[in-house]
Amino acid sequence: MELDERKLKILKSIIRNYLETGEPVGSRTISKDPELQLSSATIRNEMADLEEMGLIMQPHTSAGRIPTDQGYRLYVDQLMEDSKRETKEANQLLIERVDRVELLLKNLAKILASNTNYATLISAPQSRHNKLKFIQLSKVDERKVLAVIMMEGNVVRNSILDAVDEVDEQVMLKMNLLLNTMLTGLSIDEISLGLIAKLKEEAGEYSHIVEKVLNAISETIRAEENDPQIYTSGATNIFKYPELSDGEKASELLSTFEEKHVLNELITTSMQQNNHEIQIYIGNESPVETMKDCSVVTANYELGDGLQGIIGIVGPKRMDYEKVVSTLRTLMQQLDDIYNKK
Amino acid sequence: MELDERKLKILKSIIRNYLETGEPVGSRTISKDPELQLSSATIRNEMADLEEMGLIMQPHTSAGRIPTDQGYRLYVDQLMEDSKRETKEANQLLIERVDRVELLLKNLAKILASNTNYATLISAPQSRHNKLKFIQLSKVDERKVLAVIMMEGNVVRNSILDAVDEVDEQVMLKMNLLLNTMLTGLSIDEISLGLIAKLKEEAGEYSHIVEKVLNAISETIRAEENDPQIYTSGATNIFKYPELSDGEKASELLSTFEEKHVLNELITTSMQQNNHEIQIYIGNESPVETMKDCSVVTANYELGDGLQGIIGIVGPKRMDYEKVVSTLRTLMQQLDDIYNKK
DNA sequence: GTTAGCACTCCATTAAAACGAGTGCTAACA
DNA sequence: TGTTAGCACTCGTTTTAATGGAGTGCTAAC
Numbered sequence: 001m002e003l004d005e006r007k008l009k010i011l012k013s014i015i016r017n018y019l020e021t022g023e024p025v026g027s028r029t030i031s032k033d034p035e036l037q038l039s040s041a042t043i044r045n046e047m048a049d050l051e052e053m054g055l056i057m058q059p060h061t062s063a064g065r066i067p068t069d070q071g072y073r074l075y076v077d078q079l080m081e082d083s084k085r086e087t088k089e090a091n092q093l094l095i096e097r098v099d100r101v102e103l104l105l106k107n108l109a110k111i112l113a114s115n116t117n118y119a120t121l122i123s124a125p126q127s128r129h130n131k132l133k134f135i136q137l138s139k140v141d142e143r144k145v146l147a148v149i150m151m152e153g154n155v156v157r158n159s160i161l162d163a164v165d166e167v168d169e170q171v172m173l174k175m176n177l178l179l180n181t182m183l184t185g186l187s188i189d190e191i192s193l194g195l196i197a198k199l200k201e202e203a204g205e206y207s208h209i210v211e212k213v214l215n216a217i218s219e220t221i222r223a224e225e226n227d228p229q230i231y232t233s234g235a236t237n238i239f240k241y242p243e244l245s246d247g248e249k250a251s252e253l254l255s256t257f258e259e260k261h262v263l264n265e266l267i268t269t270s271m272q273q274n275n276h277e278i279q280i281y282i283g284n285e286s287p288v289e290t291m292k293d294c295s296v297v298t299a300n301y302e303l304g305d306g307l308q309g310i311i312g313i314v315g316p317k318r319m320d321y322e323k324v325v326s327t328l329r330t331l332m333q334q335l336d337d338i339y340n341k342k
Numbered sequence: 343m344e345l346d347e348r349k350l351k352i353l354k355s356i357i358r359n360y361l362e363t364g365e366p367v368g369s370r371t372i373s374k375d376p377e378l379q380l381s382s383a384t385i386r387n388e389m390a391d392l393e394e395m396g397l398i399m400q401p402h403t404s405a406g407r408i409p410t411d412q413g414y415r416l417y418v419d420q421l422m423e424d425s426k427r428e429t430k431e432a433n434q435l436l437i438e439r440v441d442r443v444e445l446l447l448k449n450l451a452k453i454l455a456s457n458t459n460y461a462t463l464i465s466a467p468q469s470r471h472n473k474l475k476f477i478q479l480s481k482v483d484e485r486k487v488l489a490v491i492m493m494e495g496n497v498v499r500n501s502i503l504d505a506v507d508e509v510d511e512q513v514m515l516k517m518n519l520l521l522n523t524m525l526t527g528l529s530i531d532e533i534s535l536g537l538i539a540k541l542k543e544e545a546g547e548y549s550h551i552v553e554k555v556l557n558a559i560s561e562t563i564r565a566e567e568n569d570p571q572i573y574t575s576g577a578t579n580i581f582k583y584p585e586l587s588d589g590e591k592a593s594e595l596l597s598t599f600e601e602k603h604v605l606n607e608l609i610t611t612s613m614q615q616n617n618h619e620i621q622i623y624i625g626n627e628s629p630v631e632t633m634k635d636c637s638v639v640t641a642n643y644e645l646g647d648g649l650q651g652i653i654g655i656v657g658p659k660r661m662d663y664e665k666v667v668s669t670l671r672t673l674m675q676q677l678d679d680i681y682n683k684k
Numbered sequence: 685g686t687t688a689g690c691a692c693t694c695c696a697t698t699a700a701a702a703c704g705a706g707t708g709c710t711a712a713c714a
Numbered sequence: 715t716g717t718t719a720g721c722a723c724t725c726g727t728t729t730t731a732a733t734g735g736a737g738t739g740c741t742a743a744c
Contacts, residue, residue: 026706039718044707062706062725138478140492148490148500150482158490158498236600239593251581254596258578368737381687386738404694404737 001049009036010046011055012079015067019318022243024064069283069317072295076280076321083322101125101153101303106231108311112331113234116324118315119257123267124229125153125307131187135179137213139167145209147216153307159216163209171206178202179213188218230260230267241316244293252290262288263312270298270310276332278325283317295319299328304339343391351378352388353397354421357409361660364585366406411625411659414637418622418663425664443467443495443645448573450653454673455576458666460657461599465609466571467495467649473529477521479514479555487514487551489558495649501558505551513548520544521555530560570609572602583658586635594632604630605654612640612652618674620667625659637661641670646681 013033017025027043030036036043047065050056055071058064067075105122113120136148145161182199183191196214200207235257238244244253256262265287273279281287281296288296295317302308311331313324355375359367369385372378378385389407392398397413400406409417447464455462478490487503524541525533538556542549577599580586586595598604607629615621623629623638630638633656640654653673655666 024706028706040706041708041718041720042716045717048708058707060725062704062723064706133482134480136478136480136488136490138476138490138492140475140496144496146478146490146492146498148478148480148488148498150480150488154482154486154502156488156500158500160496233600236593236597239589245589245593247581247587250592251578251587255578258575366737370737382737383687383689383739384685387686390739400738402694404692404735406737 001053003053006036007046007050008079010043011050011067011071012075014047014050014056014065015071015075015079018066019320022241022316022318024059024066026064029064067317069285072282072317076282080322080325083326101155101307102229102231104303105309106233108331109231109233112311112313112327113237116313116315116320116327117234117237117240118313118319118324119232119235119237121230121232121257121263121266121312121314123263123271123309123311124231125155125303125309126228126271131185132183132217134184135176135213135217137172137176137179139169139172142166145172145212147213149217153303159219161212161216163212167209171209175203175206175209175213179210191217228264228267230263232257232260232263237315241318243318244316249293253294256288256290262290266291266296266298266312267310270312271300271308273300276300276302278328278332280321280325293317295321297321297324297328299332301332301335302340303335343395345395348378349388349392350421352385353392353409353413354417356389356392356398356407357413357417357421360408361662364583364660366401366408368406371406409660411627414624414659418624422664422667425668443497443649444571444573447651448575450673451573451575454653454655454669455579458655458657458662458669459576459579459582460655460661460666461574461577461579463572463574463599463605463608463654463656465605465613465651465653466573467497467645467651468570468613473527474525474559476526477518477555477559479518479521481509481511481514484508487554489555491559495645501561503554503558505554509551513551517545517548517551517555521552533560570606572605572609574599574602574605579657583660585660586658591635595636598630598632604632608633608638608640608654609652612654613642613650615642618642618644620670620674622663622667635659637663639663639666639670641674643674643677644682645677 010030013030013036014025017029027040027047030043030047031038031040047056050071051058051065054068055074056065057068059066102124105124109120109122131152133150133152133154135150138146138148140146140160143163143166145163145167147159147161149157149159151157178199182195182202186195191214196210199214200210203210235254238250238253244250266281269287270279276299278297278299281291281298283295284292286292286294286296291314293316294314296312296314297319298310298312300308300310311328313319313328315324352372355372355378356367359371369382369389372385372389373380373382389398392413393400393407396410397416398407399410401408444466447466451462451464473494475492475494475496477492480488480490482488482502485505485508487505487509489501489503491499491501493499520541524537524544528537533556541556542552545552577596580592580595586592608623611629612621618641620639620641623633623640625637626634628634628636628638635658636656637659638654638656639661640652642650642652644650653670655661655670657666
């Protein structure tokens with residue numbers, strides 16, 4: 001069967017309608033579309049074809065049609081138009097350059113959630129390829145040392161180390177100097193075994209402290225990778241969509257947002273896309289099991305210095321794709337303007 | 343009307359029953375209680391009295407009775423027994439002394455939530471009366487300075503300052519020394535105007551940096567007070583209780599846990615209690631509007647060095663008060679053993 | 685003071701009926 | 715050959731009625 005112009009128009013009309021109302025749409029409704037001057041009977045015939053092609057379906061015999069996942073897919077791939085709708089909302093995102101990336105991302109999540117009325121998640125940048133800016137050791141008390149590790153993007157991590165024996169202020173100063181001259185500017189991946197050996201040699205009798213510090217660094221980074229920071233907001237927005245808000249489903253979905261670590265898969269999958277295009281996961285396409293009744297729109301952001309992560313919007317399958325995509329695009333543009341062109 | 347021994351026994355039996363089943367309990371059910379050798383008719387008479395006293399009520403004419411808020415109140419105040427139930431759960435809390443208070447509290451929240459099957463919230467210790475351990479300034483780049491502020495309890499705060507003009511390494515060292523000698527060991531409240539003036543004088547030409555640092559400190563602290571850290575866990579547990587999990591209610595309650603700042607009132611109210619007793623808020627007694635259908639059990643914890651905050655368990659009114667209270671008591675005991683006696 | 689007995693209330697469940705939105709099919713039409 | 719009006723049919727939803735049962739309050743007897 002051929003998917004001609006008219007069928008596409010009808011499909012588009014059906015999906016548009018369904019996105020708005022959330023109700024199955026019947027042939028009569030479509031026949032009223034000014035773009036399609038056809039009787040309901042004709043529409044019905046076409047609908048039967050579209051159903052056969054797996055693009056739409058009936059919840060039950062005497063109901064209107066709703067899009068299938070395949071139908072949505074076709075819609076977002078081919079039928080969706082670039083939204084020119086009031087970008088005023090997007091403009092209001094009004095991002096200033098913020099020193100602390102974490103703060104920025106938290107706010108961003110909040111703003112996106114309240115702008116879109118969907119749930120939002122943002123992954124903090126992965127630090128693996130991120131460069132050390134400096135390390136600062138300070139004495140906390142007799143046996144404890146605070147290591148402050150700062151990476152590009154002004155991401156700060158603290159870690160408290162147990163020293164084997166009492167720490168001397170002088171030693172500390174030396175260590176600071178040593179660590180910084182040797183390590184600053186390197187990414188975690190670039191700290192090789194050879195370098196470590198050399199570092200220890202230089203440290204002489206204090207090599208055990210060097211070891212602790214290096215462990216702390218790698219552990220801090222590793223911990224972050226296994227359990228990366230994820231900022232979420234507006235999870236309770238799902239209650240605005242009846243198809244998601246009944247008991248079981250809502251519970252599962254909200255747990256996902258509460259536990260957060262389950263979101264990792266979505267983040268890694270989405271990061272693996274090599275391009276900077278916006279991606280859309282419909283229903284089961286999502287790597288997260290509990291989102292099988294949702295759609296997820298993700299974008300890779302970059303804040304310069306190779307700091308990158310993903311932003312995801314989670315909503316019902318009948319989410320307003322155009323608005324979400326356009327909001328994300330505008331946002332990416334803005335971030336790019338601010339952080340990359342400088 | 344008098345509330346004699348028998349009436350109390352009956353009330354207790356009714357509430358016990360209702361806590362377990364969540365269903366209104368009828369006279370026949372109570373007449374089977376081995377502790378009460380009475381016919382259902384007699385129970386009915388007594389029930390009528392209890393209802394008149396406002397301790398129980400009927401959802402509708404031909405239903406059994408459920409406790410009123412007043413009834414619950416009387417129960418937790420007088421009728422509740424100390425639970426000797428398997429404290430093994432509580433023992434499993436197995437707390438080790440953790441260096442980072444934040445980490446400890448986060449874990450605690452998780453453990454409590456999964457142990458009780460209710461929602462848990464823990465407020466991070468308020469820093470106002472908390473003493474500074476040390477301040478460390480480090481140069482980030484030409485115009486930026488990282489201030490690391492460490493307080494008792496090993497609570498670390500970072501803040502990035504904009505310097506007016508380029509920062510000299512030498513100056514930094516001086517500032518560090520100056521700030522630490524003058525401020526270490528003081529609480530925020532103890533940093534008086536006089537002290538600040540003196541500090542500025544000592545700093546001479548760099549007094550503007552001192553000012554910035556002080557501002558940063560007080561702002562950091564203030565920000566924390568307005569929006570104190572609150573760790574929550576198990577908010578989705580509320581779906582286990584039908585009376586809380588229908589649409590509107592669940593949504594409101596979960597939003598409360600998502601927004602968190604609404605929980606502040608609960609925390610301040612609970613902190614104001616001068617004693618270290620466990621407190622129970624039933625329904626409208628709770629300072630948080632959205633918890634009017636819940637009960638909240640709170641405890642003030644103290645981790646030594648005056649680090650204190652509150653732990654709260656939020657569940658349906660028919661929560662297992664005995665278990666919750668006993669769990670919290672055990673926990674407090676353990677924390678006390680570890681942190682205060684040393 | 686306690687209890688058996690009974691009429692009564694009212695919610696919950698089930699069954700039946702009415703409704704209506706939407707379909708598929710057929711036959712007529714351009 | 716594509717389009718459309720007409721109509722019987724399907725099936726979920728809503729409405730109404732009927733039935734059952736849990737539990738009560740009251741009365742009268744023990």
